[in-house]
Amino acid sequence: MSSDPLDPLAEVLALLRPEAVLAAELRAYGRWSLAFDRQPAVKFGVVVDGECLIGVRGRAATTLGAGDVFLLGDPPAAFIGSDLEAPSRSASELLNNTKRRVVRLGSARAKPAVRIIGGHFALSPWNAHLLLDALPACARIPADEAGPMRALMPLLIDEVRSVEPGRARALDQLAQLVLTYALRWIDSAGSSSARRGWLRALAHSQIGPALRHIHASVETGTSLAELARIAGMSRSAFVARFKDLVGQPPLAYAIQWRISLAKDALRTTDRPIGELAFQFGYASESAFSLAFRREVGCSPRAYRNANASPK
Secondary structure, eight states: OOSOTTOHHHHHHHHHOOEEEEEEEEEEESSOEEEEOOOSEEEEEEEEESOEEEEETTSOOEEEOTTOEEEEESOTTEEEESOTTSOOEEHIIIIITOOOSEEEESOTTSSSEEEEEEEEEEOOTTTTHHHHTTSOSEEEEOGGGOTHHHHHHHHHHHHHHOOSTTHHHHHHHHHHHHHHHHHHHHHSTTSOOOOSSHHHHTTSTTHHHHHHHHHHTTTTOOOHHHHHHHHTSOHHHHHHHHHHHHSSOHHHHHHHHHHHHHHHHHHHOOOOHHHHHHHTTOSSHHHHHHHHHHHHSSOHHHHHHHHOOOO
16 A cells, blocks of 8 residues: 555555545524434534534534534434524535535524535445544534644635636545544544544554554564564553454454455455465465455455456
């Protein structure tokens, strides 16, 4: 892969190939609410002016103010709106298929008013869980903690309204930066109550280096003893802490990551299965096939036949 092998965040993003879909600029007035559908995607947005609520039905909502950035990590029944009781509309029906650069909701004479620019990142469905399972259901990044994202917002707003050549590419590149910076914020120690997952573990002073070593040693493999040594912990303490942060034991995570890479290679290349077996740290094609079948439920060849990308 083209990303830094010591950077799990870069590797996962490269594997998922997030495709930015900028919906539009939303201008909402008075009482309103939009409901988000579940899909293998990460929703994002920034409040340009005004304020509103965002959250997951059945939980306490969060107030978004001007300059705040938000991420929605595939939550059930997520919404954004003026208040909890406002009649709700489908966000995808209103925003995703529109060709308008500005979408208005409610009467422009109604108060209060809010402006939001947002969209979603479509992820490779085969491995989308690697990111979605690590994200909080709803993350608010306050304006005063948004760092470099604050500098990107004027550019993002200008491109949403632009008719210049290269608009789509510029929007994609800007949105990719927003996603990367937002994930860094979630990754940083103490910034988010993220669910279990590798993203949370990256910030840990002992588990983070061990996690990076797993990503750096796909071809050669690693051992529990080596990982514990890198973490500076006893084996039992390391396994317990890794499982607490990531949600699974370290060697199980290592296998899942290798198989995720293998699935991608089987879908997107025609390289021989035996060659892939050695690349992903298996001593033989039969050992690779056995591990793959145990994780995926079918042989590598059957998986390739069923999921190969069109040439």
